[in-house]
Amino acid sequence: xxxxxxxxxxxxxxxxxxxxxxxxxxxxxxxxxxxxxxxxxxxxxxxxxxxxxxxxxxxxxxxxxxxxxxxxxxxxxxxxxxxxxxxxxxxxxxxxxxxxxxxxxxxxxxxxx
Amino acid sequence: xxxxxxxxxxxxxxxxxxxxxxxxxxxxxxxxxxxxxxxxxxxxxxxxxxxxxxxxxxx
Numbered sequence: 001x002x003x004x005x006x007x008x009x010x011x012x013x014x015x016x017x018x019x020x021x022x023x024x025x026x027x028x029x030x031x032x033x034x035x036x037x038x039x040x041x042x043x044x045x046x047x048x049x050x051x052x053x054x055x056x057x058x059x060x061x062x063x064x065x066x067x068x069x070x071x072x073x074x075x076x077x078x079x080x081x082x083x084x085x086x087x088x089x090x091x092x093x094x095x096x097x098x099x100x101x102x103x104x105x106x107x108x109x110x111x112x113x
Numbered sequence: 114x115x116x117x118x119x120x121x122x123x124x125x126x127x128x129x130x131x132x133x134x135x136x137x138x139x140x141x142x143x144x145x146x147x148x149x150x151x152x153x154x155x156x157x158x159x160x161x162x163x164x165x166x167x168x169x170x171x172x
Contacts, residue, residue: 060118060145084138085133090140095136097134097150098151
């Protein structure tokens with residue numbers, strides 16, 4: 001479980017995780033310690049999310065005759081990037097994740113034979 | 114819209130999931146409102162060959 005991943009058994013009212021990541025894959029065994037990439041370089045981290053202008057009004061009435069939730073076996077290998085696992089009620093979820101992916105490959109040496 | 118929910122208990126057998134990622138939710142239970150947003154950006158210019166210099170900001 002990484003990068004604001006949540007696992008919860010029980011009830012939740014509000015769940016609003018956020019995650020921002022710049023994934024740089026660099027070829028070669030040189031560990032990059034310069035940390036030369038910043039969020040403000042890339043517009044993806046400033047874009048506003050587009051939501052429905054007029055949400056549909058919903059009036060719900062819940063009757064909990066039997067409040068048992070029985071779960072036998074759940075096998076999950078990864079929970080990451082503002083994701084959530086919830087066994088139980090959860091009222092409001094507002095999750096957002098932003099990832100910029102960059103690959104830097106070494107120049108192929110042209111052999112001169 | 115009016116919804117009337119009658120909960121008589123939930124029984125889940127076996128579930129197998131590789132990954133729950135990028136603003137997603139695996140829920141066993143009730144929910145009122147879910148807003149999930151995910152941005153992913155890997156354009157062609159993010160594939161750089163040879164240049165191991167610091168990444169210039171996009172203006």
